[in-house]
Amino acid sequence: MRKPNRQDGSGRHDGRYRPGGSALVLALLLLGVAGCQRESETAPAPVIRTVRTTTVEAPRKLADLGFSGHVEAQDQASLSFRIGGRLAERLVGVGATVAEGQVVARLDPENELNDLRAARAALTAAEGALRKAENQHQRQEHLLARGITTQADFEAAEQGRTAARAQVEAARARVRTAEDIVAFTTLKADAPGVVTRVGAEPAEVVAAGRMIVQLARRDGRDAVFALPAESIRAIPADATIHVALASDPAVSVRGHVREVAPQADPVTRTFRVRVGLADPPAAFRLGTTVSGSIRGGEASGIAIPATALTERGPATGVWVVDPTALTVSLRRLELVSRDPATAIVAKGLAIGDIVVTAGANLLKEGQRVRLSGTEAR
Numbered sequence: 001m002r003k004p005n006r007q008d009g010s011g012r013h014d015g016r017y018r019p020g021g022s023a024l025v026l027a028l029l030l031l032g033v034a035g036c037q038r039e040s041e042t043a044p045a046p047v048i049r050t051v052r053t054t055t056v057e058a059p060r061k062l063a064d065l066g067f068s069g070h071v072e073a074q075d076q077a078s079l080s081f082r083i084g085g086r087l088a089e090r091l092v093g094v095g096a097t098v099a100e101g102q103v104v105a106r107l108d109p110e111n112e113l114n115d116l117r118a119a120r121a122a123l124t125a126a127e128g129a130l131r132k133a134e135n136q137h138q139r140q141e142h143l144l145a146r147g148i149t150t151q152a153d154f155e156a157a158e159q160g161r162t163a164a165r166a167q168v169e170a171a172r173a174r175v176r177t178a179e180d181i182v183a184f185t186t187l188k189a190d191a192p193g194v195v196t197r198v199g200a201e202p203a204e205v206v207a208a209g210r211m212i213v214q215l216a217r218r219d220g221r222d223a224v225f226a227l228p229a230e231s232i233r234a235i236p237a238d239a240t241i242h243v244a245l246a247s248d249p250a251v252s253v254r255g256h257v258r259e260v261a262p263q264a265d266p267v268t269r270t271f272r273v274r275v276g277l278a279d280p281p282a283a284f285r286l287g288t289t290v291s292g293s294i295r296g297g298e299a300s301g302i303a304i305p306a307t308a309l310t311e312r313g314p315a316t317g318v319w320v321v322d323p324t325a326l327t328v329s330l331r332r333l334e335l336v337s338r339d340p341a342t343a344i345v346a347k348g349l350a351i352g353d354i355v356v357t358a359g360a361n362l363l364k365e366g367q368r369v370r371l372s373g374t375e376a377r
Contacts, residue, residue, distance in 0.1 A: 052358035069225035073216030107185040116178035123171035133164035193217040226270040246289040319356040
């Protein structure tokens with residue numbers, strides 16, 4: 001039988017070996033080392049994304065653009081009657097020059113005049129009834145003051161006078177409406193211009209709103225062109241377009257794009273572009289064939305694929321690759337314009353920068369990437 005471990009008077013062991021404590025410490029150390037190894041084995045390796053890139057090059061010079069079209073009025077109005085009826089006369093034809101307020105057509109006004117006569121007769125009758133009611137009210141007022149009539153008779157006379165006044169106001173409103181309808185039988189030009197089209201002939205019965213005369217106002221002239229989408233994208237927003245007569249190129253004028261159709265023509269698949277002309281000469285008549293051109297020059301910014309853009313809140317930027325460390329950083333941009341294919345950058349990029357064009361949505365600041373290819377642009 002083993003004797004218990006004894007200590008001497010100083011509190012020290014008697015020199016015998018106790019293996020239990022050292023073994024416990026050793027086991028704990030081994031467990032800690034094993035845990036560290038498991039953590040190092042399960043820690044994920046940093047993700048390296050494969051991206052497609054393009055290298056930024058200097059803006060290229062734009063090529064000269066040329067196209068043909070015709071002259072139209074900047075503002076055209078289709079004049080029509082506000083009521084229907086039989087067209088009695090049309091006083092102007094195609095090519096006629098009209099002044100503001102000039103009568104261009106009339107309807108047969110007989111029915112409208114009859115309505116006006118009836119409204120005026122109803123007004124006369126209402127005014128007579130009002131005078132009668134006012135006299136009755138005045139008599140009842142005197143009689144009530146002398147105590148000869150009753151309060152009820154006086155109040156009835158007062159109510160009759162009020163009703164007669166209302167009838168007069170209603171009759172006057174009907175007269176004003178009838179006068180307006182009679183005025184609607186006369187069609188006048190609301191501005192000076194040239195008649196470019198007519199829509200009805202005398203003796204025809206026309207509906208309200210039907211075009212009778214189409215008027216090209218003299219406020220300005222537009223050169224109208226049908227352009228493909230590629231040409232529209234190549235035209236800068238502030239470009240100056242030189243427009244000249246097809247029959248005499250020496251007669252020319254400058255203009256700027258005023259309007260671009262939002263939808264392509266279903267047959268030609270081209271977009272209608274209106275170019276406002278600044279003080280066109282008299283030779284630029286309506287319908288005249290003209291040619292337009294834009295002289296080439298330096299592009300207004302650096303062009304990059306639109307797929308490279310990344311939206312972060314209100315800011316727009318791109319991921320730029322560090323060619324040495326192969327890491328990406330987000331750089332904010334100032335854009336001149338953008339469309340589904342191309343973005344024009346004013347500030348933010350330098351020549352030679354490597355920009356991520358595909359895979360940008362999965363990137364984060366400082367992430368390492370693998371380049372799948374670099375395309376010059």
